Amino acid sequence: MIWLIGNKGMLGREIGEQFAAAGIPVIASDREVDIADMSAIEKFASAHNPEWIVNCAAYTAVDQAESEEDIAAVINSDGPANLAGYAAKTGAKLIHLSTDYVFDGAKRSPYTEDDKPNPQSAYGRTKLDGERRIIDALPRHFIIRTAWLYGPYGKNFAATMLRLFSERSEVRVVDDQSGTPTYSLGLARNIVDMVHSDSDKYGIFHYTDDGETTWYEFAREIYTIARGLGMLAKEVEILPVTTLEYPTPAKRPQYSVLSKDKIIRELGFTVADWKTNLRAYLERV
Ligand SMILES: NC(=O)c1ccc[n+]([C@@H]2O[C@H](COP(=O)([O-])OP(=O)(O)OC[C@H]3O[C@@H](n4cnc5c(N)ncnc54)[C@H](OP(=O)(O)O)[C@@H]3O)[C@@H](O)[C@H]2O)c1
Numbered sequence: 001m002i003w004l005i006g007n008k009g010m011l012g013r014e015i016g017e018q019f020a021a022a023g024i025p026v027i028a029s030d031r032e033v034d035i036a037d038m039s040a041i042e043k044f045a046s047a048h049n050p051e052w053i054v055n056c057a058a059y060t061a062v063d064q065a066e067s068e069e070d071i072a073a074v075i076n077s078d079g080p081a082n083l084a085g086y087a088a089k090t091g092a093k094l095i096h097l098s099t100d101y102v103f104d105g106a107k108r109s110p111y112t113e114d115d116k117p118n119p120q121s122a123y124g125r126t127k128l129d130g131e132r133r134i135i136d137a138l139p140r141h142f143i144i145r146t147a148w149l150y151g152p153y154g155k156n157f158a159a160t161m162l163r164l165f166s167e168r169s170e171v172r173v174v175d176d177q178s179g180t181p182t183y184s185l186g187l188a189r190n191i192v193d194m195v196h197s198d199s200d201k202y203g204i205f206h207y208t209d210d211g212e213t214t215w216y217e218f219a220r221e222i223y224t225i226a227r228g229l230g231m232l233a234k235e236v237e238i239l240p241v242t243t244l245e246y247p248t249p250a251k252r253p254q255y256s257v258l259s260k261d262k263i264i265r266e267l268g269f270t271v272a273d274w275k276t277n278l279r280a281y282l283e284r285v
Helices: 010-021 038-046 069-090 122-137 157-167 184-196 215-228 261-267 274-284
Strands: 002-005 026-029 052-055 093-099 141-146 170-174 203-206 237-241
Touching: 002 010, 010 026, 010 184, 038 069, 052 069, 052 184, 069 093, 069 122, 093 122, 093 184, 122 141, 141 184, 157 170, 157 215, 157 274, 170 215, 184 274, 203 261, 215 237, 215 274
Parallel strands: 002 026, 002 052, 052 093, 093 141, 141 203, 170 237
Antiparallel strands: none
């Protein structure tokens, strides 16, 4: 049996749909089984004895985490540690999602799994701590770091831009942070395939869509494709701004392109160009 955790979140819901589409049965939970509570984990899981645990549950409010790092740590660090501890006892394999925010963004070429993390935000620190506690407790782990995730479910940059383009005549977007968007459907399909093939190539892996852009260029592409698809009634001016002009409580990495070489080579993941995936998303919503 497969246990999908966080199935009401942006990625978890997409993964749940892809398991269903592949005809693979799963048990699923979200807030009702608190991953920070070991007894809740044991109570729920013991009835099903999962061989695979896919953990999409997390505290993902990046800016809010700056003022409540302790709460973020309970979910992003204690939670994964509990799941790893449970899997270590039962023999289950654990897939856990992590983030590009574990890096400081000082590099100017794609981050590999061998690069040293140096998180600049409370969220990044709690996620890195979660990774380390999994590695300490469970050899059978797959930690997949992703970035700039968007999709049809939940809050994300693409959905926010579509809303702003319909509400405003001018939108300002940061143009000095580079990375790569990740469409939730591509990641979900790869994860389902990986579970289906019962992979045992454990470790840390990086995954995003292919290519490199800035938030400003990402916004422009959303606008161009959405206009072409007739989704936007009026013209909107999109203006590039600097991070200094658009301050946020949490510091983001200035550069966080991730190298996909390892996940393609070892886990057979397929990676599509970010613009191709963006079009597919916009045609879907
Ligand atoms: N979103 C991104 O851009 C991004 C980028 C890189 C990496 N990631 C990582 O990718 C993964 C999935 O992200 P996402 O955007 O899909 O997250 P999300 O939409 O915030 O979903 C997370 C889900 O986990 C639930 N949850 C929170 N605390 C829980 C707890 N203690 N026990 C059980 N469930 C709990 C949340 O419930 P509530 O909604 O009630 O809190 C929510 O339904 C996370 O590990 C995240 O760190 C995300």
